[in-house]
Amino acid sequence: MSEPNPYFPHLFSPLKVGTKTIKNRIEAAPALFAFLHYVEAPAFGYYQPGPERAYRMLEAKAKGGAGTVVLGELSPNHTYCKRFPFEPDIDFSSRDDEIFQITKKTAAMIKSYGALPIGELLSTGEIKTNIGDGINPKGPSEKDLDDGITHVEAFTKEEIADHIQEHVAACKWFRDAGWEGVMIHCGHGWLPAQFLSPMYNKRDDEYGGSFENRARFTVELLRGIREAMGEDFLIEIRVSSSEHLDGGLELEDAIAYCKLCEPYVDLIHVSCGHYLSSSRSWEFTTSYAPHGPNIDLAAEIKKSVSVPVAVVGGINSPEMAEEAIASGKVDMVSFGRQFFADPEFSNKAKEGRADEIRRCLRCGRCYPGPAGEHETEIWTVKYPPLDSCTINPYDVWPASHHKVLPERMPAPEASRRVVVVGGGCGGMQAAITACDRGHAVVLCEKADALGGLLNFTDHTNHKVDIRNFKDLLVREVEKRDIDVRLGCEVAPEMLRDLDPEAIILAVGSDDLILPIEGIENARTAMDAYLTDYADLGGSVIVLGGGLVGCEAAADYLERGIKVTIVEMKPALMPDTTGLYRTAVHDFIDAHGGSYEVGAKVVEVGRDYVVAERDGERIELHADSVVNAMGRRPHACAELEQATGARVWKIGDCVNARQIGDAIREAWTAAMEIV
Numbered sequence: 080m081s082e083p084n085p086y087f088p089h090l091f092s093p094l095k096v097g098t099k100t101i102k103n104r105i106e107a108a109p110a111l112f113a114f115l116h117y118v119e120a121p122a123f124g125y126y127q128p129g130p131e132r133a134y135r136m137l138e139a140k141a142k143g144g145a146g147t148v149v150l151g152e153l154s155p156n157h158t159y160c161k162r163f164p165f166e167p168d169i170d171f172s173s174r175d176d177e178i179f180q181i182t183k184k185t186a187a188m189i190k191s192y193g194a195l196p197i198g199e200l201l202s203t204g205e206i207k208t209n210i211g212d213g214i215n216p217k218g219p220s221e222k223d224l225d226d227g228i229t230h231v232e233a234f235t236k237e238e239i240a241d242h243i244q245e246h247v248a249a250c251k252w253f254r255d256a257g258w259e260g261v262m263i264h265c266g267h268g269w270l271p272a273q274f275l276s277p278m279y280n281k282r283d284d285e286y287g288g289s290f291e292n293r294a295r296f297t298v299e300l301l302r303g304i305r306e307a308m309g310e311d312f313l314i315e316i317r318v319s320s321s322e323h324l325d326g327g328l329e330l331e332d333a334i335a336y337c338k339l340c341e342p343y344v345d346l347i348h349v350s351c352g353h354y355l356s357s358s359r360s361w362e363f364t365t366s367y368a369p370h371g372p373n374i375d376l377a378a379e380i381k382k383s384v385s386v387p388v389a390v391v392g393g394i395n396s397p398e399m400a401e402e403a404i405a406s407g408k409v410d411m412v413s414f415g416r417q418f419f420a421d422p423e424f425s426n427k428a429k430e431g432r433a434d435e436i437r438r439c440l441r442c443g444r445c446y447p448g449p450a451g452e453h454e455t456e457i458w459t460v461k462y463p464p465l466d467s468c469t470i471n472p473y474d475v476w477p478a479s480h481h482k483v484l485p486e487r488m489p490a491p492e493a494s495r496r497v498v499v500v501g502g503g504c505g506g507m508q509a510a511i512t513a514c515d516r517g518h519a520v521v522l523c524e525k526a527d528a529l530g531g532l533l534n535f536t537d538h539t540n541h542k543v544d545i546r547n548f549k550d551l552l553v554r555e556v557e558k559r560d561i562d563v564r565l566g567c568e569v570a571p572e573m574l575r576d577l578d579p580e581a582i583i584l585a586v587g588s589d590d591l592i593l594p595i596e597g598i599e600n601a602r603t604a605m606d607a608y609l610t611d612y613a614d615l616g617g618s619v620i621v622l623g624g625g626l627v628g629c630e631a632a633a634d635y636l637e638r639g640i641k642v643t644i645v646e647m648k649p650a651l652m653p654d655t656t657g658l659y660r661t662a663v664h665d666f667i668d669a670h671g672g673s674y675e676v677g678a679k680v681v682e683v684g685r686d687y688v689v690a691e692r693d694g695e696r697i698e699l700h701a702d703s704v705v706n707a708m709g710r711r712p713h714a715c716a717e718l719e720q721a722t723g724a725r726v727w728k729i730g731d732c733v734n735a736r737q738i739g740d741a742i743r744e745a746w747t748a749a750m751e752i753v
Contacts, residue, residue: 086431087397089404094146094411096387097345098311099259101411102193104404105425106147106348107140108391108415109199109262112162113153115185116169116178130181137185140418141192144425146411148189149262152201155245159217159232160203164210171248174255186257197315198253199262200246204270205231205279206354219273219280219287219296239286239296243303250308260313260345263301265336267319267362268353271297275336278326290332294339301343315346315389320376322353323360330376334383341384348389348413349377357448358658358665363416364393365441365662366541367633371399378408389413395420395438395544397428419445419468434554437470440544444469444739447657453664455650469739470548472508472746488750491516495752498523498577500569500718501585503531505730505741507552509583512749514559521577522561525568529553531587532731533738535608539634545738571721579724581752585745586718588710588731597683604631604707612638616702619643620688622680624651628707629663636670643699644674645690651676675699710735727751 084091094101114133140148154160157168169178189196205218209229221233234242250261265271273279274296280287286295304314318337322328328336337347351373352362361368370393377390389411394400400412417424421437428436444466450456473485495518499510502524510522528534530553536546556563567573574582590603604627607615612635619635621628624646632642644651644667651667651674652660667674675690678697682689683704690697712732719726727748730741 084429086433087401087428090397090401090412091429094387096315097260097313099195099313099345101146101195103144103146103425103429104400104411105145106389106391106411106413107137107145107149107194107418108413109149109151110136110415110419112166113151113199115150115181116153116167134181134185134188136422138188138192139422141189141194143418143422144192144429145194145414145418146425147195147197149197149199149413150185150258152199152264153249155200155202155249156242158214159207160201161210161212161214162203162208164212169252171245171252174252179252179256182253182258183256186259190257195259195313196257197260197262197313198249198258199264199317200249201264202242202246202270204268204273206268206273218270220282233282234286236284236286239299243300246300247303247307250304250312254308254312260315261304262315262317262348263304265297265316265318265340266350266352267317268322268355271300272319272322272328272353275332276322276328278324290335291339294336297336298339298343301340305343313346314344315348316340316344317348317350317391318380319353320349320351320373320380323351324353324356327353327360330379333376334380337380337384341386344386346387346389346411347380347384348391349373349380349409350391351376355449356452358452358661361392363441363443363446363448363658365443365659366544367662367666368393368441370394370396371403374399374403374408381407381409387411391415393441395441397424397433397436416441416445416468420471422471435551437551438544438547440469440548440738442469442544442739443657443659444737447659448661449658450656452658453661455664456656456660457650457653467739467743469737470742472512472742485750489753491518491753494518495580496578497521497581497583497749497752498569498574498579499583499585500574500715501531501587501730501732502526502529502563502565503585503587503730503741504533504549504552504738505587505745506531506583506585507556508742508745509585509727509729509749510561511552511555511559512746513581513583513752514561516749516752518581518749518752520561521564521579522556523564523567523569523573525566527566529556529563529565532605535605538608539630540637541630541633548738569718571717574718574721579722582718582722582724582726583745583748584715584718584726584728584732585730585741586713586715586732588735589713590706591709591711591735592706593708595680595683598706600683600685601704601706604628604705607631607705608634612640614703615640615705617641618701618703620645620699620701620704622683622688622704622706623708624648624653624674624676625707625709626652626655626663627709628705629667631705631707632672633663633666633670636667636672641701642667642672643701644672645678645680645688645699646674646676647679649677725752 352360
């Protein structure tokens with residue numbers, strides 16, 4: 080018997096699941112789609128999914144120490160279950176085509192790191208994406224969807240039997256490719272959950288009506304897989320502990336469901352929510368939801384079953400995972416977006432380097448979720464673009480916007496003298512990466528502390544994850560041989576004296592002060608964070624309903640301050656989409672925030688604002704006014720031209736944007752110094 084891990088003994092203890100032994104209690108959850116099997120072609124016009132990046136993403140998770148690695152969604156049927164136009168039709172009877180060989184190679188790779196490879200099978204049911212193929216989706220019951228286009232056909236009994244056999248064929252295909260088991264997705268509103276839910280299932284045969292009848296599809300599916308695959312094939316199911324929808328499935332349904340499924344499964348994986356309400360149902364949590372919201376619900380399910388129970392959702396720390404297992408609430412913890420943020424999560428925790436983990440911000444940049452969940456969203460595309468992780472500059476997942484894989488960047492020819500101007504997140508990341516590449520780095524920050532604009536997170540409860548990231552960057556700088564100069568505002572003469580071979584300008588942005596009468600009467604949003612909230616009084620008018628203004632408004636509302644937001648465009652956060660926008664907007668709505676959209680501010684006083692909309696004058700009164708109309712790049716032309724050294728500009732001094740832009744540009748700039 081090996082000695083228990085000194086840092087997280089429960090998280091790094093082995094777990095017996097069925098006939099398998101998993102080396103630790105960490106699962107790398109399925110991430111989006113099974114990109115290994117997708118063609119190298121643009122999807123919706125904004126990224127190129129490809130097998131190489133998907134393989135690398137899975138390798139990073141396995142190499143990073145996960146106990147199991149689950150491949151993302153794969154459809155057992157390629158007609159009425161096909162979700163996206165770029166998904167190829169897999170021949171589950173073939174054992175010698177290219178797709179099978181790639182899948183086999185991937186399983187062997189995952190095993191080489193001591194992890195178990197698990198495939199995920201997902202049946203869409205009636206929420207099959209309309210991809211223009213003319214094929215109707217199939218669900219428990221016949222209906223026309225609200226889009227006025229899609230007709231759902233009801234499964235016949237013969238089609239149910241056929242679909243079960245399609246699952247069996249896919250399981251055999253995975254087994255023959257070396258995979259140790261499958262996860263059957265029975266939650267998030269997909270087909271098994273549709274059969275279970277009276278909202279979807281209106282049948283009057285043995286698959287409808289009573290709870291047992293509505294669960295019959297799942298039970299027969301799992302029984303069919305078990306009988307065909309035997310005991311040595313791991314079967315995991317993902318269930319929603321609660322759909323968090325009016326009329327949706329609740330915890331008591333999940334408990335009864337899991338008890339019916341238990342004879343045929345080895346592991347129950349507890350999530351929550353519904354795909355069509357990804358923000359409001361907490362299928363994906365944001366910073367406006369608690370961490371680990373499913374742990375206590377999973378604990379209730381665990382009390383009623385004898386097989387191991389895993390939990391997923393909003394967990395980004397080994398400390399929370401350790402506590403959940405040590406307390407007996409769950410047996411295993413599944414991490415999704417956290418493995419985008421830091422695929423080395425497991426190894427860092429195991430080795431006592433938890434303070435080095437880049438903990439997921441739950442910002443939704445990697446997966447924004449379907450657009451349009453909030454009724455005011457004016458975005459017209461159903462699926463906003465996927466993007467790289469905000470805080471992982473080495474991100475290699477298939478939707479990453481990195482053009483070059485990290486190891487393909489050129490190695491430095493020599494150690495260079497590098498000056499980084501600006502100690503915000505971009506400047507710190509640039510300094511860290513340049514130092515790790517062997518360069519001699521001077522990092523100059525005009526304030527008396529590193530952190531830059533992100534220091535505002537010390538004053539808001541909703542930004543604890545960003546605060547943790549900011550603090551991590553500070554720690555990473557401090558532990559390296561970087562010459563940090565605080566209270567150092569760099570002038571051209573200083574740059575010339577330092578004689579750098581490379582300069583990275585990360586000087587950030589300044590508040591945008593528009594030429595509006597009386598605008599000087601408003602304090603800026605950043606200044607408001609650095610003062611006592613009580614100074615704002617009992618009511619505030621926020622100028623600007625972009626993301627900064629709305630997040631600031633949410634902070635004020637949380638403290639009981641009455642808020643009115645004034646936004647010139649026709650909706651709040653017009654440049655933000657998906658689940659995060661919904662979360663912020665819902666918070667404002669739930670806490671009584673009001674807003675005037677389509678309104679142009681024309682005059683500002685200390686306790687009032689005058690705006691115009693369609694020629695109508697709007698006069699608002701409050702105790703104070705906050706200017707959150709945006710930011711503009713800080714001028715740095717003199718620094719660019721101070722020496723003959725090559726200069727990189729990164730982050731907000733190029734254009735006021737987001738953390739992820741600064742981090743990615745910082746890493747790329749430092750990697751280009753050779």
